[in-house]
Amino acid sequence: MTVVIDTVSRKSADASASGAGPAKGPVSVAQKVRQKGDPGGGLYKKRTPIYPKLVHGRWRSIKWALLILTLGIYYVTPWIRWERPGDLPDQAVLVDFTGERFYFFWIQLWPQEVYFITGLLVLAALALFLSNALFGRLWCGYTCPQTVWTDLFIYVERLFEGDRNARMRLDAGPWNINKIWRKSAKHAFWLAVAFSTGGAWIFYFHDAPTLIRDFWVGQAPMTAYISCGVLTFTTYALAGHMREQVCIYMCPWPRIQGAMLDNNSLQVTYRYDRGEPRGPHKKGQSWEGRGDCVDCNQCVVACPMGIDIRNGPQLECINCGLCIDACDEIMVRLDRPKGLIAYDSDAAVAARARGEKPTYRLVRPRTLYYAGALAVVAAAMLWGFTQRTTLDLHVLRDRNPTFVRLKDGSIRDGYTLKIANRSFQPQDVEVRFDGVPGAVLKTPGKDSVEGPLIARVEPNQTRAVRVFVVAPPESLQGDNMPARFTVSFGDQIAEAKTAFLSGAANPR
Amino acid sequence: MSQRESDEVTGVETTGHEWDGIKELNTPLPRWWLGLFYICIAWAVVYWILMPAWPGISGYTKGVRNHSDRAEVAKQLADLERVRGEGAVKLKTASLQEIEQDPELQSFALAVGQSVFGDNCATCHGAGGTGAKGYPNLRDDVWLWGDGSLDEIHQTIAVGVRGDHDETRISQMPAFGRDQMLTAAQINDLTEYVVALSGSQADKVAVGRAAPIYAEQCVACHGPAGKGDPALGAPDLTDGEWLYGSRREDIRSQIENGRNGVMPSWAGRFSPETIKALAVYIHANAGGQ
Numbered sequence: 066m067t068v069v070i071d072t073v074s075r076k077s078a079d080a081s082a083s084g085a086g087p088a089k090g091p092v093s094v095a096q097k098v099r100q101k102g103d104p105g106g107g108l109y110k111k112r113t114p115i116y117p118k119l120v121h122g123r124w125r126s127i128k129w130a131l132l133i134l135t136l137g138i139y140y141v142t143p144w145i146r147w148e149r150p151g152d153l154p155d156q157a158v159l160v161d162f163t164g165e166r167f168y169f170f171w172i173q174l175w176p177q178e179v180y181f182i183t184g185l186l187v188l189a190a191l192a193l194f195l196s197n198a199l200f201g202r203l204w205c206g207y208t209c210p211q212t213v214w215t216d217l218f219i220y221v222e223r224l225f226e227g228d229r230n231a232r233m234r235l236d237a238g239p240w241n242i243n244k245i246w247r248k249s250a251k252h253a254f255w256l257a258v259a260f261s262t263g264g265a266w267i268f269y270f271h272d273a274p275t276l277i278r279d280f281w282v283g284q285a286p287m288t289a290y291i292s293c294g295v296l297t298f299t300t301y302a303l304a305g306h307m308r309e310q311v312c313i314y315m316c317p318w319p320r321i322q323g324a325m326l327d328n329n330s331l332q333v334t335y336r337y338d339r340g341e342p343r344g345p346h347k348k349g350q351s352w353e354g355r356g357d358c359v360d361c362n363q364c365v366v367a368c369p370m371g372i373d374i375r376n377g378p379q380l381e382c383i384n385c386g387l388c389i390d391a392c393d394e395i396m397v398r399l400d401r402p403k404g405l406i407a408y409d410s411d412a413a414v415a416a417r418a419r420g421e422k423p424t425y426r427l428v429r430p431r432t433l434y435y436a437g438a439l440a441v442v443a444a445a446m447l448w449g450f451t452q453r454t455t456l457d458l459h460v461l462r463d464r465n466p467t468f469v470r471l472k473d474g475s476i477r478d479g480y481t482l483k484i485a486n487r488s489f490q491p492q493d494v495e496v497r498f499d500g501v502p503g504a505v506l507k508t509p510g511k512d513s514v515e516g517p518l519i520a521r522v523e524p525n526q527t528r529a530v531r532v533f534v535v536a537p538p539e540s541l542q543g544d545n546m547p548a549r550f551t552v553s554f555g556d557q558i559a560e561a562k563t564a565f566l567s568g569a570a571n572p573r
Numbered sequence: 574m575s576q577r578e579s580d581e582v583t584g585v586e587t588t589g590h591e592w593d594g595i596k597e598l599n600t601p602l603p604r605w606w607l608g609l610f611y612i613c614i615a616w617a618v619v620y621w622i623l624m625p626a627w628p629g630i631s632g633y634t635k636g637v638r639n640h641s642d643r644a645e646v647a648k649q650l651a652d653l654e655r656v657r658g659e660g661a662v663k664l665k666t667a668s669l670q671e672i673e674q675d676p677e678l679q680s681f682a683l684a685v686g687q688s689v690f691g692d693n694c695a696t697c698h699g700a701g702g703t704g705a706k707g708y709p710n711l712r713d714d715v716w717l718w719g720d721g722s723l724d725e726i727h728q729t730i731a732v733g734v735r736g737d738h739d740e741t742r743i744s745q746m747p748a749f750g751r752d753q754m755l756t757a758a759q760i761n762d763l764t765e766y767v768v769a770l771s772g773s774q775a776d777k778v779a780v781g782r783a784a785p786i787y788a789e790q791c792v793a794c795h796g797p798a799g800k801g802d803p804a805l806g807a808p809d810l811t812d813g814e815w816l817y818g819s820r821r822e823d824i825r826s827q828i829e830n831g832r833n834g835v836m837p838s839w840a841g842r843f844s845p846e847t848i849k850a851l852a853v854y855i856h857a858n859a860g861g862q
Contacts, residue, residue: 463701465699465701465703466701466702466703466712469710469713470713471713471714472713472715472812472813472814477712477713509673509683509853509856509857509858510673510674510675510679510857511674520676521676528676529680531858
């Protein structure tokens with residue numbers, strides 16, 4: 066494809082458009098605004114401003130509730146306290162980078178257990194697939210941070226600039242005191258919201274009460290200021306200025322969702338079987354022989370994505386249901402049944418259009434696959450979670466030297482044992498070695514012992530313990546003897562396989 | 574430019590330049606690119622003001638931030654000292670035994686010791702500390718000097734062997750052949766004697782001939798049974814460990830030439846706490862007392 070950038074012809078096109086405008090009759094404010102965003106060719110499509118109108122109804126209420134709930138969770142979580150012994154942080158949810166721990170209420174994860182996070186992400190993806198196959202893009206419409214913060218920012222915008230029509234008039238009008246104070250107040254408020262968003266984020270990574278003090282006196286870590294600054298900027302830009310463009314151009318999910326949806330997925334649908342043929346309707350006119358859609362455009366003006374849902378399912382649609390509320394308001398006023406636009410499936414609408422009884426199939430191979438995969442991963446994670454021990458052992462056998470021959474002909478192998486004590490108390494861990502009869506254990510600073518060695522491991526720490534195993538000459542069979550270390554305290558036990566190299570391959 | 578002209582085929586505006594009927598299309602750089610370009614130029618000016626930038630005849634412009642990479646390195650080194658602070662202070666005050674017995678201090682000493690060993694000792698003694706011909710194995714339980722205790726190891730590191738320290742450990746193996754103290758035949762016999770001492774097969778007649786020579790020349794240091802004396806730095810000839818090789822010709826060569834290896838004294842090169850850490854590291858990894 067060849068793209069031609071032609072600034073000259075664009076200018077003339079603009080000129081002719083504005084010149085021909087008045088000749089076609091009065092131009093609405095909306096039309097003027099749309100013209101401002103006229104793409105006019107080129108590589109970059111200019112953004113057409115969208116002025117979503119406030120609607121009232123069931124889905125709008127659910128969205129408000131979810132907005133308060135999700136934002137509440139986000140802002141409050143870092144401030145929940147959770148007693149932990151000793152010097153350990155008392156924050157319920159904390160990603161402790163310096164301490165290399167992730168705390169979540171009674172759970173704490175070590176960096177080597179990051180697969181639980183991976184598992185959670187896989188679960189989230191599968192849940193997204195499943196919900197998408199069942200109900201379309203519910204995540205996008207109700208709980209995606211982009212949607213939630215955009216909703217919040219539009220709320221603020223409405224606070225200062227009024228609803229749709231007032232906002233369009235303000236934007237089209239000249240710059241005066243009224244416009245300046247409304248715009249600056251809005252942006253200041255936006256920035257404040259953005260700043261508190263970025264500000265809340267950093268509390269997940271440090272002790273919140275300490276950090277909030279340090280933050281204001283300039284004593285917080287540089288990462289806190291940078292993270293806060295970046296998130297302030299992205300929130301302000303993404304929720305304030307880019308909004309639906311994030312969903313349409315930046316987010317990969319709308320492109321992927323097509324593979325998850327099918328004719329039986331419930332999604333925001335214009336029931337054309339009932340709505341068409343559409344057209345204006347005067348009071349008292351008969352509804353016979355025509356559709357219920359009166360072409361009032363309320364579904365379009367309510368849409369935060371700037372689309373017309375009557376054109377069918379579209380990439381832009383986030384399935385938020387605001388057009389349902391907008392349409393229902395009108396239907397009630399017209400004394401027609403609600404639900405001209407509703408959560409419905411393409412298959413059902415098509416069936417009704419053919420005059421058949423619609424069928425809804427929530428259980429179908431696709432949803433079963435997703436649900437099955439979800440169950441398998443969840444079960445695997447649960448199993449893994451119950452198998453976690455508070456004691457962990459890794460053994461590294463010395464490779465240089467592989468063995469040391471002592472004066473009396475006995476052989477000494479060196480090992481480094483990494484003993485992890487995930488409990489919150491110091492533990493005297495017993496270290497045993499099996500595989501070579503008559504072997505004697507030695508650790509620096511302690512006498513050689515035939516029985517188990519005792520190594521103290523501090524709470525919530527890993528300790529590297531050097532252990533030497535000395536085997537008498539008579540017990541050396543073969544040059545590579547399979548062996549095993551076992552560590553234990555209380556009822557906790559962990560073991561690791563290793564080898565004892567007898568030096569037979571390198572005789573004196 | 575009086576009038577703008579567009580290319581008929583592509584519809585793109587031309588620059589007005591023409592060569593043999595070929596006109597240049599005006600395809601300006603994208604605005605974002607130009608924007609970045611100008612920002613970079615502005616940034617360069619800011620950089621000149623802030624940072625060292627322009628060379629001069631007797632120096633260079635220092636910049637208002639007064640930045641210096643050298644000073645930065647010095648600061649990082651000072652920070653390192655500070656980070657090591659607590660462990661390093663404890664290393665200074667604690668005894669060797671205390672260091673080895675305290676788990677936390679022990680791991681600190683082992684870490685310091687390992688890195689110091691790798692940088693300084695591994696050249697001769699090997700990365701694993703198992704030595705080589707002429708360089709003692711530090712991992713087994715045979716010690717030329719001392720009994721392999723922490724204090725003795727510490728002492729050897731500090732003063733060295735035949736080194737430049739006033740109290741350095743000194744022992745002397747004479748070069749019996751080179752200095753013509755013994756004849757070649759006598760050295761041959763003595764070699765058989767030493768081989769016999771270590772429990773290997775030897776020529777019994779030669780051993781008999783060498784007995785008086787051993788009693789005269791060697792007993793003073795190596796002892797009548799050839800057990801040596803680690804206090805004097807006299808090697809044990811019976812333990813099967815040979816610093817300069819275990820073959821007959823190796824043993825003969827050592828009697829003939831009497832090589833005396835040197836280990837430098839580290840007392841003047843390392844801080845006392847580094848030597849302590851190194852002693853703990855070597856002791857922890859050796860089979861010893």
